[in-house]
Amino acid sequence: MRSHARGHLVYAASGVLAVHTERGTSVVPANRVAxxxxxxxxxxxxxxxxxxRIVFLAPSLARLLSDHPAVFLASGLAREVxxxxxxxRNYDDAAPGYSGSARSRLLRVLVDELREAHEQPLHLPEPRDDRLRAIARMLHATPADxxxxxxxxxxxxxxxxxxxxLFRDELGMTFYEWRTQLRIHHALVLLAEGHSTTRTAYACGWSNPSSFIAAFTNIIGTTPGRYRISRNSAE
Known part of the structure; x- marks a missing residue:
């Protein structure tokens, strides 16, 4: 594990990333920025x-974003930036590079876009209490439980x-909300690895695919099927 002196943005142009900090875990599917x-x-x-893709921000820009780990939906402009x-241009000597002033302008556009974006409910907070940690370990090991x-x-x-x-005071959500969030995290990983919607639903604890699709759509904003199509097209 490491800690950077500068804040940074992580973007998955394809696939799924998990970003772990002492505050919890953010799962970053395509078109989201951690x-x-x-x-x-x-x-x-x-x-x-x-x-x-990783972009570092100088303190003057970093202070314009939240002071806690977060996930944002990337607009079309943010994605292109x-x-x-x-x-x-950043590592190939044969490609004409951006000047320092051009990079600064692009970074400012990126930060402006993220400031206008809503935080996504994709951050799973990490419990501190030993009793909650014990529950978290069990459910991470068997999300279908x-x-x-x-x-x-x-x-x-x-x-x-x-x-x-404890769930309410420490994590700001109910046990069932937290468990649903955990299951969605596991579902995103399984979908990224090529598993079907039906197999993912049962593996993550839903009694049927329909209830999984409803929960997934509520949090991610699109159905698992459409998400897989958009992810594959991005690749």
Whole structure:
């Protein structure tokens, strides 16, 4: 794991990226941008055939974005700027490079686009309490596990009321919201690896593909089938 002195943006031109920090994990499917502010220890993991692009921001631009890790939907303009800033002009001596002033203008356009974008609900916060960490380990290992919070509480020796309060106070969401988010993260990875919608639905704990499609669409903004088509076309 490493920590950069400058904040940076990570973009998956294809495939899916997972960005891990001490605050939690952001899963970054195609056409999303993960922002990690300076000072956050982190590491990246690629899933599927991934084309990862990284852009660093100077403090004067970084301060215009959020002070916490976040994921943004990339507009068409933001995508083209990201590709331009990380394309052949930046490492191929045969390609005419951007001047320093041109790069500065492109970076400012990129930041302006991201400031107008809404944060995506793709960041899964990391629990700090040992009891929540125990639950998180179990569900990361078996995302299809549909054990209730009460039953999980009996396993780790905590009441449903206590666990519900911890999820709300520490993570800002209910247990069921957090588990759905975790399952969507796993689903994005499986889809990136080429699994079908039906197989992904059952592997991640949905009782049928229809309920998975509804939950996926609510969080990602498109159906799993359309997402796979758009991801493949991007590649």
């Amino acid at each position: 922002w990690t502010p300076a000072g956050f220890t982190h590491y990246h993991r690629a899933h599927g055939d991934t084309d990862m 990201l590709l331009a800033l990380t394309g052949p 549909s054990t209730t919070l009460a039953e999980l509480g009996k396993t780790i020796g905590a009441s449903t009321r206590t666990l519900s309060r």
